[in-house]
Amino acid sequence: MHKLLLKGGRVVDPQAGEIFAADILIVDGRITAIGPGLEPGEGAVMDVAGKLVAPGLIDMHVHFREPGFEAKETIASGSRAAARGGFTAVACMPNTNPVADNRAVITYIKTRAEEAGLVKVYPIAALTRGSRGEELTEMADLKEAGAVALSDDGHPVASAAVMRRAMQYARMVGLPVISHCEEPTLSAGGVMHEGYMSTVLGLPGIPAAAEEIMVARDIILSEYTGCPLHIAHVSTSGSVRLIREAKARGVPVTAEVTPHHFTLTDRAVADYNTSTKVNPPLRTEEDVAALKEALADGTIDVIATDHAPHTLEEKDVEYQLAPFGLVGLETALGLVWTELVVPGVLSPVEAIRKLTVNPARILGLQEGVLKVGADADITIIDPELMEVVDPATFASKGRNTPFSGRRLQGLPVATIVKGRVVYNRDLAVIA
Numbered sequence: 491m492h493k494l495l496l497k498g499g500r501v502v503d504p505q506a507g508e509i510f511a512a513d514i515l516i517v518d519g520r521i522t523a524i525g526p527g528l529e530p531g532e533g534a535v536m537d538v539a540g541k542l543v544a545p546g547l548i549d550m551h552v553h554f555r556e557p558g559f560e561a562k563e564t565i566a567s568g569s570r571a572a573a574r575g576g577f578t579a580v581a582c583m584p585n586t587n588p589v590a591d592n593r594a595v596i597t598y599i600k601t602r603a604e605e606a607g608l609v610k611v612y613p614i615a616a617l618t619r620g621s622r623g624e625e626l627t628e629m630a631d632l633k634e635a636g637a638v639a640l641s642d643d644g645h646p647v648a649s650a651a652v653m654r655r656a657m658q659y660a661r662m663v664g665l666p667v668i669s670h671c672e673e674p675t676l677s678a679g680g681v682m683h684e685g686y687m688s689t690v691l692g693l694p695g696i697p698a699a700a701e702e703i704m705v706a707r708d709i710i711l712s713e714y715t716g717c718p719l720h721i722a723h724v725s726t727s728g729s730v731r732l733i734r735e736a737k738a739r740g741v742p743v744t745a746e747v748t749p750h751h752f753t754l755t756d757r758a759v760a761d762y763n764t765s766t767k768v769n770p771p772l773r774t775e776e777d778v779a780a781l782k783e784a785l786a787d788g789t790i791d792v793i794a795t796d797h798a799p800h801t802l803e804e805k806d807v808e809y810q811l812a813p814f815g816l817v818g819l820e821t822a823l824g825l826v827w828t829e830l831v832v833p834g835v836l837s838p839v840e841a842i843r844k845l846t847v848n849p850a851r852i853l854g855l856q857e858g859v860l861k862v863g864a865d866a867d868i869t870i871i872d873p874e875l876m877e878v879v880d881p882a883t884f885a886s887k888g889r890n891t892p893f894s895g896r897r898l899q900g901l902p903v904a905t906i907v908k909g910r911v912v913y914n915r916d917l918a919v920i921a
């Protein structure tokens with residue numbers, strides 16, 4: 491029997507909206523007791539005094555690049571980055587090579603994740619074959635193989651007719667559709683947000699409308715088909731307005747925002763650092779304010795990283811030539827705390843909710859809460875701990891972060907998956 495007692499922490503219950511002092515006893519990978527004054531028996535004790543004990547964080551949007559782009563990231567290196575970032579589960583996007591549009595690739599990802607043996611990896615399957623936006627994938631087969639959602643992330647579904655059919659079938663098989671909203675004829679050639687800064691810098695822009703047109707289209711199709719729709723990486727105030735209005739009418743739409751979109755603006759592009767090149771692009775101060783308001787009022791359900799590693803060589807080129815994407819797993823919680831919790835945009839419980847129960851509900855996962863009988867997937871957070879971001883310390887192969895040198899407060903100090911400590915910064919464990 492394997493026993494671990496988490497002693498002296500403050501337990502976060504995102505469902506009840508409470509934080510209370512309690513110990514947690516883990517036996518053979520499951521939580522067997524939550525309460526004051528628990529005793530470990532012959533087991534080990536982890537001292538979590540002064541720390542928050544939260545359900546394991548779930549990142550529902552990462553790119554692990556395997557199969558096909560292992561120089562950028564592998565499922566093993568991505569899993570280490572997730573564990574170090576406080577995540578016990580991730581959902582990985584299908585834009586690999588080959589694309590995760592068939593049972594073999596989904597099975598391969600699950601096998602590699604089990605071999606890595608750190609965090610739970612839930613594959614998201616492609617919506618269309620090769621994510622080319624033409625023919626639908628075998629959705630029922632993909633679900634049976636273990637896919638938790640369908641998305642052509644990385645590529646827009648240009649055809650409304652294809653998206654409509656995709657939603658009809660996805661609804662039938664019971665998988666949510668995650669939409670990367672980008673109208674390709676409007677975004678074509680753009681490398682940053684279209685506005686004052688793109689004019690000053692002389693870089694081709696991607697207008698807010700390129701995102702908002704597709705948000706509007708997909709909301710209309712979700713309402714028409716009844717298919718649950720999740721909008722990935724929302725970046726503009728106009729998208730927020732559309733989602734808020736759709737939710738008020740009862741459309742089954744949910745949405746996520748990334749830490750970089752609620753933290754940075756297009757001003758960050760001014761030094762041509764290619765780590766600021768991301769799709770959708772960093773927007774304006776007004777957009778950042780709207781995203782924070784949407785987090786606070788519940789319009790945005792989830793915080794997800796869109797962790798998109800690239801090699802140094804690929805990013806070390808002229809701004810216009812660099813690939814889109816930045817790494818997010820190892821700075822996410824610090825940015826959530828520093829930018830949202832410390833300034834009071836979200837309470838600690840609300841922030842944890844958007845990293846646990848909300849993504850779990852959208853993906854249909856039985857996790858995201860701490861309860862007796864459940865898998866012991868737990869993230870220990872030190873809300874006071876401060877650290878300056880140093881990409882050299884990342885477990886990810888990607889170093890493409892725009893947050894290098896930034897001081898963050900509120901960091902993960904231990905990550906526990908099924909009772910196993912997969913990351914421990916410095917907490918004492920007495921056996």
Ligand SMILES: NC(=O)N[C@@H](CC(=O)O)C(=O)O
Nearest residue numbers: 553643644768769798814815
């Ligand atoms: N977000 C990005 O800038 N890049 C993502 C693709 C995506 O999420 O659309 C990638 O795969 O690199």
Ligand SMILES: [Zn+2]
Nearest residue numbers: 643644670722
């Ligand atoms: Zn995308």
Ligand SMILES: [Zn+2]
Nearest residue numbers: 583643644796
């Ligand atoms: Zn993505």
